[in-house]
Amino acid sequence: MRSHLGGRLLQVLPTILLVSILVFALQQLMPGDPAVVLAGEERGDPAVLAQIRNELWLDRSLPVQYFHWIGNVLRGDLGFSWRIRQPVAALILTKLPVTLQLAAMAFGIALCIGVPTGILSAVKRNTAWDYAANLVGLAGLSTPNFWLGIMLILLVSVKLGWLPPSGYVPLTEDWRQSLATTIMPAFVLGNAIAAILMRHTRSAMLTALDQDFVRTARAKGLNEWTVVLRHAFRNALVPVVTLGALELGTLLSGAVLTEQVFSIPGFGKLVVDAVFNRDYPVVQGVVLVTACLYILLNLLADVLYVVINPRLRDA
């Protein structure tokens, strides 16, 4: 097990290195000279331009710029926002908890919807239940997040007046208000993940229900739900957990638009605002941090896979 994890760790390092190069290379796509953009009114003054280029290391060769940047990143310095004039790392740290709260709630909602429907659809295979669950799942996958958000605002906030249409209150300030402002966006985000989890659970359950130990459990005369939940589901859980963990990327991508629709000041809104303001260091920082989070979660899923599956643990 240890060597397996060691091997995975060794694989992760070059991936992270490549991500950093990719993120750095993105900057080269930006049209125009960043120094001119930053100089604003003083863009006609060559001395100012030269000073900016010097401060941002823009006058060095690309490899030198990269090593300078990555050196800072390794020390936890993601640079300065060109627009807000704050350290990018600090900006990300203030916005991350908002999105993490949203993501955690979304994942909880997705688990509550996706796993039971997946089990039901596998147990009642090829019945009306199965077809209905599949259709609802496919519909969930096909609904654009932001449209679902707009429709929910229309129904729940505008027509029924039950929940606020937008805004955000931190959990620490007032947990009730916080839940009221985040439950709709969390549902929107969780909806797509629920559909994916449903599909994973269904196929994992179908495989598990086909196994010999399930037949043995049935032959022992166990109650069908005991067979399904205690025997089959415990085995189906392995792929569900690991594949579920990989949906973080979907969650973060979804958060970008969901936060936009519900005006939630999180990670997604940070990156969209940065993109529109051509605030390059922020975009770079956000992409780098999310990619590293994703890679680490991938690794965690691998570890979890080994921990849950005793056969791999002893290997």
Place this chain on the structure above:
Amino acid sequence: MKASPTALALRRFRGRPAAVLGFAVITLFVVVAIAAPLIAPYDPVATSWTAIRKAPSMQHWMGTDENGRDVLSRVVFGARASLLAGVVSVLIAAGVGVPVGLLAGFAGGRVDAVIGRVVDAMLACPFLILAIALAAFLGPALTNAMVAIGVTAAPVFARVARSATMDTMTFDYVEAARAVGNPPWRVALRHVAPNIVPPVLVQATLAIALAIIAEASLSFLGLGQQPPAPSWGSMLNSAQRFLTQAPWLAVFPGAAIFLAVLAFNLVGDGLRDALDPRRH
């Protein structure tokens, strides 16, 4: 006489009502997109001061928007941007990803390892965030959005093509093709490539669904189709401002996206089942 694999797959596909329905819906959307000028009752960009934000009626089946433009006509013309973006960005993604995946799977060894790491790195960046960053830096326009979505979706195609290539390489006829002295490129293109078409086709269909959502998302953010040209995503963006006064503005473009994406997902699922009978 034994039916060809294609005929068998077609027969299995026809046996799935949901997939056939999806195919019919796609055909309908394609017809609407091509014949848009004939179908749309009004000019999609013609504004009218006397018809601002009118609810759906006999004159305007889907109502009018904040500039008095006919929503139905805009939804009809919007099909062009969405379908075009879906197909073109997937062509770009497959055009870049499939050759790379084929090369990785065929060459193996160090080439495969290097390509594998690059693909991993690209897949680690959240799809939409990368597409937004790319589209923003290339400049807001439908063409740039398509390029951004295509490039971001390419690694998935590389991965699918690679694993299909590695599957195919285990077959005896590939060994035989090598044994009779075919050069590697010929084995790869003539003997391996045709056999990776089915999984790539399934991936392409599902990717069109994703690309349509991605284009709508970018247009919603103002990074895709530019106004006044109609696009479902940008229509939803302006609809958000008039949610209380004109809710119909938000309903129809979103329903169009939903239907188109659902249709491609249904066909993709049907194709996967039809082309891969081993799963059943």
